[in-house]
Amino acid sequence: MTDKAQLASKKQRSNLVNVGRITTVFGVKGWLKLHSNTEPPEAIFDYAPWWLKTKHGVKEVEIDAGRPHGNAFVVHIKGLDDRDLAREYCQVDIAVERDQMPELEEGEFYWHQLEGLNVISEYDGQTFRLGQVQRLLETGANDVLVIKGNADSMDQNERLVPYVPGQFIKSIDLDAGEMIVEWDPEF
Incomplete structure (x- = not known):
């Protein structure tokens, strides 16, 4: 070759x-x-x-x-x-x-688009870098983001955040590679 x-x-x-x-x-x-x-x-x-x-x-x-x-x-x-x-x-x-993947409507995302995004929590008037989305889990009620701490995050902890747009997921910017969530970093 x-x-x-x-x-x-x-x-x-x-x-x-x-x-x-x-x-x-x-x-x-x-x-x-x-x-x-x-x-x-x-x-x-x-x-x-x-x-x-x-x-x-x-x-x-x-x-x-x-x-x-x-x-x-x-x-x-x-x-x-x-x-x-x-x-x-x-x-x-x-x-x-x-x-080959069908186009999605505005505000919808494929899991592969979310994996690797940097996650920032805006909680109680403060901003915390939680890490990157490693994968998603399918559960009965809603999908769950598995976020793993990295060199830029506040710690190296793994966090599970429900993927519920409008409640815990505030915004997703694929171009910037970021997701803003409202999640207590102590969880």
Whole structure:
């Protein structure tokens, strides 16, 4: 592969967003079970191609069949008909290119857009740097931000802040890479 091709490939991979995860093999003919992170879950099948983030690098695959199975899905990768070969894809993230994601309405955000934002709390008339959004957790009532302290924050603590715009989330500025929250830094 030429340097130019490697650079183009790297640029393309850096544009990927995780939309699910292959969990285990299913049956003996190369089928795989997966968990979808899309909303609704079956929307994962609206994207193609899928990029699998394997331990050997990122690999493009084509899905030729898929269906619901319990609270997850089972899929078949075109040309993969062996259970033992399919096992190599277990515990692998499924990604798609960002430009395939539908446009959101004003004030709506994808989780991948929130991850990495610096979080500042304006609480009780004071300003506190809490850290960066590491990930989000899905709960029954609302999603929760997992914020981890960094070199610029008031401490190195991890905080869980409910993602409730208008109540705890005051503003999000993707261009500035910041989120303003109203959260007691003692929590």
